[in-house]
Amino acid sequence: QLLESGGGLVHPGGSLRLSCATSGFTFSNIAMSWFRQAPGKRLEWVSSIGGSADNTYYADSVKGRFTISRDRSQNTLYLQMDSLRAEDTALYHCARVLGGPDVGADSFGYWGQGTLVTVSS
């Protein structure tokens, strides 16, 4: 199970930290990702992290502003979002790969319901 939280309304330039609480699997063994879905737009990959947290990846649109991390002791995935822009407004989902600990060529078998981020003045 994946359960996101932390979304809300924030002014442009502001910050938010999203959380994704996980259960039902060995968290440290699975690569995790964040995706977002803006109204009327297709799903967009945001960021990924390997099971050991050694490797992190970001979409160009968020690189330098967002930071993905994970806490093995809490079985929780995070997305720190800084310098937010109006175009970051979306429903943010966390998802886990079907396979193992490495970010790679894998589909996403499990998704959370999402948490809504609205960036507006």
Next chain:
Amino acid sequence: EIVMTQSPATLSVSPGERATLSCRASQSIRNNLAWYQQKPGQSPRLLIYAASTRATGIPDRFSGSGSGTEFTLIISSLQSEDFALYYCQQYNDWPRYTFGQGTRLEIK
């Protein structure tokens, strides 16, 4: 970036009939393609991965085919619960995972 294009945008089919959804990649993605179903207010649900392998618990009326740049999802006999939005996603060019714009499957 690999661009995924789905067709048609909307497909109207009667219950019990067959639905055929298409997905095209802007360059070869081998068989690194997944199909997802999404209903309003819900998260995406993985149906098919590796272009043709059904995910756990997915009924066998769902089937996927294709490789390279052309892919198809067929739902052989539509049930009421199948009317939803369907996305294809490539994971060949990881981690730059990209999705199609979706096909809305509606009741005729």
